[in-house]
Amino acid sequence: MYVAVKGGEKAIRNAHQLLTKRRRGDTGVPALTLDQIAEQLAISVARVMGEGSLYDEQLAALAIKQARGDLIEAAFLIRAYRTTLPRFGYSQPIDTGKMLVERRISATYKDLPGGQLLGPTFDYSHRLLDFALAAEADGEIEAPVRRTPIDEPMPRVTDLLDDEGLMEADPVSAEDAPVGDLTREPLSFPADRDLRLQNLARGDEGFLLSLAYSSQRGYGRTHPFTGEIRYGAVEVEFFAEELGFAVSLGTIKVTECQMVNQFQGTAKSSPKFTRGYGLVFGQVERKAMAMSMVDRALRWEELGEEQVAPVQDTEFVMSHSDNIQATGFVEHLKLPHYVDFQAELELVRRMRGEWFAAREAEEKASRNQKEAAE
Amino acid sequence: MTALNQTSGQNQTSAPLAAGFADPVQDAQRGFRTIMNAMARPGSLQALATGGLKPPAPLTPVVAAIALTLFDYDTPVWLDVPFARSEAVKTFLRFHTGAPIVSEPVEAGFALIADPAHLSSLGKFHQGTLEYPDRSATVILTGQTLSNEGPVHLSGPGIETETAFSTGPVSLAFWDQVKANNAQFPRGVDLIFAGSAEIAALPRSTMITVREA
Amino acid sequence: MTAQQKPLDEGEYNFAYLDEQTKRMIRRAILKGIAVPGYQVPFASREMPMPYGWGTGGVQVTASILGADDCLKVIDQGSDDTTNAVAIRGFFEKTAGVETTFETSKASIIQTRHRIPEKDLREDQIIVFQVPIPEPLRFLEPRETETRKMHALEEYGLMHVKLYEDIAKNGHIATTYAYPVLVNNRYVMDPSPTPKFDNPKIDKMAALQLYGAGREKRIYAIPPYTEVKSLDFEDYPFEVQKFDKPCGLCGAENVYLDEVILDDKGGRMFVCSDSDYCEERREAGHLGPMAADPNAMTLAGGTSDQHSEEPAR
Numbered sequence: 088m089y090v091a092v093k094g095g096e097k098a099i100r101n102a103h104q105l106l107t108k109r110r111r112g113d114t115g116v117p118a119l120t121l122d123q124i125a126e127q128l129a130i131s132v133a134r135v136m137g138e139g140s141l142y143d144e145q146l147a148a149l150a151i152k153q154a155r156g157d158l159i160e161a162a163f164l165i166r167a168y169r170t171t172l173p174r175f176g177y178s179q180p181i182d183t184g185k186m187l188v189e190r191r192i193s194a195t196y197k198d199l200p201g202g203q204l205l206g207p208t209f210d211y212s213h214r215l216l217d218f219a220l221a222a223e224a225d226g227e228i229e230a231p232v233r234r235t236p237i238d239e240p241m242p243r244v245t246d247l248l249d250d251e252g253l254m255e256a257d258p259v260s261a262e263d264a265p266v267g268d269l270t271r272e273p274l275s276f277p278a279d280r281d282l283r284l285q286n287l288a289r290g291d292e293g294f295l296l297s298l299a300y301s302s303q304r305g306y307g308r309t310h311p312f313t314g315e316i317r318y319g320a321v322e323v324e325f326f327a328e329e330l331g332f333a334v335s336l337g338t339i340k341v342t343e344c345q346m347v348n349q350f351q352g353t354a355k356s357s358p359k360f361t362r363g364y365g366l367v368f369g370q371v372e373r374k375a376m377a378m379s380m381v382d383r384a385l386r387w388e389e390l391g392e393e394q395v396a397p398v399q400d401t402e403f404v405m406s407h408s409d410n411i412q413a414t415g416f417v418e419h420l421k422l423p424h425y426v427d428f429q430a431e432l433e434l435v436r437r438m439r440g441e442w443f444a445a446r447e448a449e450e451k452a453s454r455n456q457k458e459a460a461e
Numbered sequence: 462m463t464a465l466n467q468t469s470g471q472n473q474t475s476a477p478l479a480a481g482f483a484d485p486v487q488d489a490q491r492g493f494r495t496i497m498n499a500m501a502r503p504g505s506l507q508a509l510a511t512g513g514l515k516p517p518a519p520l521t522p523v524v525a526a527i528a529l530t531l532f533d534y535d536t537p538v539w540l541d542v543p544f545a546r547s548e549a550v551k552t553f554l555r556f557h558t559g560a561p562i563v564s565e566p567v568e569a570g571f572a573l574i575a576d577p578a579h580l581s582s583l584g585k586f587h588q589g590t591l592e593y594p595d596r597s598a599t600v601i602l603t604g605q606t607l608s609n610e611g612p613v614h615l616s617g618p619g620i621e622t623e624t625a626f627s628t629g630p631v632s633l634a635f636w637d638q639v640k641a642n643n644a645q646f647p648r649g650v651d652l653i654f655a656g657s658a659e660i661a662a663l664p665r666s667t668m669i670t671v672r673e674a
Numbered sequence: 675m676t677a678q679q680k681p682l683d684e685g686e687y688n689f690a691y692l693d694e695q696t697k698r699m700i701r702r703a704i705l706k707g708i709a710v711p712g713y714q715v716p717f718a719s720r721e722m723p724m725p726y727g728w729g730t731g732g733v734q735v736t737a738s739i740l741g742a743d744d745c746l747k748v749i750d751q752g753s754d755d756t757t758n759a760v761a762i763r764g765f766f767e768k769t770a771g772v773e774t775t776f777e778t779s780k781a782s783i784i785q786t787r788h789r790i791p792e793k794d795l796r797e798d799q800i801i802v803f804q805v806p807i808p809e810p811l812r813f814l815e816p817r818e819t820e821t822r823k824m825h826a827l828e829e830y831g832l833m834h835v836k837l838y839e840d841i842a843k844n845g846h847i848a849t850t851y852a853y854p855v856l857v858n859n860r861y862v863m864d865p866s867p868t869p870k871f872d873n874p875k876i877d878k879m880a881a882l883q884l885y886g887a888g889r890e891k892r893i894y895a896i897p898p899y900t901e902v903k904s905l906d907f908e909d910y911p912f913e914v915q916k917f918d919k920p921c922g923l924c925g926a927e928n929v930y931l932d933e934v935i936l937d938d939k940g941g942r943m944f945v946c947s948d949s950d951y952c953e954e955r956r957e958a959g960h961l962g963p964m965a966a967d968p969n970a971m972t973l974a975g976g977t978s979d980q981h982s983e984e985p986a987r
Contacts, residue, residue, distance in 0.1 A: 095760040166721040273716035273891040415726030426751045426788045430850035430869040486689045490741045493701045500708045501882045501897045591826035595706035595715040618711045619897035651709045664709035
């Protein structure tokens with residue numbers, strides 16, 4: 088019997104022992120090292136860092152290894168670890184304008200200051216399985232030709248549009264304005280953009296992807312252009328009270344996406360371009376794009392648009408974006424529920440009894456009626 | 462802290478800072494269970510272990526134990542005049558709890574009252590809203606003499622039938638204020654009475670009947 | 675950082691796992707919950723090393739109230755030996771080193787999912803419920819923004835309409851568990867998915883009741899002796915499920931029973947859902963009608979074997 092396992096403690100121990108064995112697989116095959124995972128499964132690692140909300144490649148690699156490659160389980164391991172870490176404060180905002188850029192593309196301009204920089208991308212590759220990769224040993228990898236670094240600054244496309252007044256101004260908030268943090272405060276609605284962006288940044292890639300897709304297919308009102316996607320390293324700084332100035336904590340790699348949306352204007356606001364914003368750890372470009380589209384859709388109220396689609400529904404989106412919460416609740420249905428099921432059994436049996444009794448009575452009545460008529 | 466910040470005539474800042482809980486984890490847990498029991502059983506007297514605290518006056522060990530158990534940098538605290546006048550009290554609270562000390566009563570999550578006889582009103586504290594009644598303040602009255610005899614009778618959640626209760630010093634209008642506080646349930650403040658070794662509490666849910674002898 | 679925080683070493687956790695700042699935040703939420711019985715207090719629920727939906731709310735509440743001298747009992751479906759009860763009890767044994775027990779009367783804190791022990795709880799006990807969906811109005815109105823207004827304005831008409839529609843359609847209310855209650859004549863509350871059989875137990879209970887919903891980030895409470903009324907109508911009064919047989923093992927009547935399927939030919943027996951209660955009765959010499967059945971022997975035997983393996987601390 089699976090529920091009410093008598094000797095449950097022992098059963099759990101044994102199940103975990105078996106999992107350990109299965110996780111390792113055939114011991115004739117060398118075990119994965121964390122470096123192998125971090126180096127060669129970099130996008131998985133980045134996704135786990137993003138959805139796990141902790142930037143640490145080695146820990147994310149460990150989580151992926153421990154989770155047998157289940158990325159949601161891995162993100163969950165990271166989240167659970169993250170909550171136990173002491174908090175020292177909040178870092179300074181990162182400046183993506185000063186990013187050490189490895190990739191930067193814009194779909195809105197053919198050329199622009201700083202130029203287009205394709206960088207490492209699957210775009211334009213032919214999706215043909217590369218059987219050479221199946222060979223055990225590495226072949227020679229030709230050194231890629233890279234543009235000689237130019238000393239030209241790489242302004243963000245949205246800043247270029249801004250100069251003409253065509254782009255909505257980036258809302259500037261006071262230095263000391265509090266920034267919401269949904270890991271410290273329970274979520275309540277209405278939720279401002281800071282909380283929405285934090286929620287989306289931690290949200291499930293697949294969920295955001297589908298929501299963004301739905302907005303393109305007409306469930307929403309976004310008509311997005313990729314203003315810019317940039318990926319590279321940025322410095323993280325922390326203001327040390329006791330020193331009185333900001334110190335560098337190191338660099339992290341992020342992808343930033345700014346979607347530009349045509350906006351016809353409303354009574355509240357003149358015609359112009361508006362933006363949606365996405366920022367994720369590592370090169371998780373798909374999610375950065377989806378995030379920026381969902382962010383824009385969620386701004387309907389501020390821009391005086393109508394709410395017509397699921398992607399614009401802040402409470403719906405924010406309440407269901409977190410895959411750690413979602414997987415927990417969906418999977419909790421595996422837990423024993425037999426007490427409640429017993430209550431339902433009794434009710435359904437009783438209702439069936441009543442239903443059949445009623446039908447029998449009906450049939451009897453119509454038989455009697457017939458007999459009386461004859 | 463510079464001399465400029467000292468608003469009081471008493472120069473207490475030079476005194477060494479009094480220690481916090483000897484065992485922060487277990488002392489806070491015991492303190493909390495006592496406060497929880499008091500809140501869950503309105504009017505009952507609950508002995509509070511103070512973990513050897515020797516806070517600066519007018520803080521008492523019992524009040525300091527409540528503060529160290531419940532306050533931190535997420536809980537703005539309002540102090541009445543005798544507390545606010547003492548730099549040593551503020552330094553003690555800031556150092557051991559990190560709680561911001563606010564000057565507007567309505568901004569406070571907790572209010573510490575050194576002189577309850579002169580507490581003018583409970584209405585000046587955050588009463589919570591109908592949608593978020595939990596956002597109201599908890600008011601802690603110091604130096605109380607508590608007993609389960611007296612003209613005040615309590616009933617409601619946490620009380621099987623009825624409990625007699627008295628505490629003091631409190632202002633003349635106090636019990637009328639407590640009745641008014643209960644009348645606006647679910648809004649309203651919650652009260653903790655700190656005696657010399659024990660505490661009692663009156664959440665907003667408790668109904669008050671005063672019977673003249 | 676305040677003086678009360680200390681950083682953790684790698685692989686070493688604070689007493690009962692949660693850091694002190696988190697415990698304080700939860701403790702404050704508990705106090706507000708007690709002050710406003712039945713009202714759901716939002717709290718900044720933490721990620722726990724177990725999945726959301728598997729008791730993280732109850733675990734956070736227990737971790738915040740638990741002390742070194744407490745004795746903890748954990749049940750799921752009424753039993754101490756179900757998988758999740760075992761896992762949660764193990765968690766507190768490991769992180770807090772507290773004494774644990776299977777005996778209801780010995781426990782100072784009982785964490786539960788889906789049941790309330792048959793034995794009356796005492797004033798010196800606390801029962802902690804794990805709650806999946808704390809909002810009783812959620813299935814009538816999914817939006818938090820709306821349900822919060824309904825609670826604020828005490829607008830519970832929708833709930834009564836739903837229950838009445840049940841009666842109109844089926845002749846009775848078709849809610850068998852998580853049956854809504856009115857607390858202290860003010861808040862409609864979800865008593866967690868306990869069968870409605872257990873609803874009368876939470877009315878004027880001597881023990882303090884704490885409810886924790888981790889994923890939904892809500893804590894609520896019912897102080898001792900608080901009036902808790904199951905919603906009903908004058909012409910359709912609330913009634914609990916009745917079993918027409920006693921427990922097959924111990925012969926107890928008026929208790930909640932589990933249906934155990936014995937074979938594929940329709941053979942089944944009914945046994946106490948509260949395993950500790952059943953065992954105590956059998957030890958006192960009570961025998962049910964199927965106590966001599968070979969299947970029953972396995973069930974009963976398994977239970978008492980496990981009992982003897984109870985971790986000694």
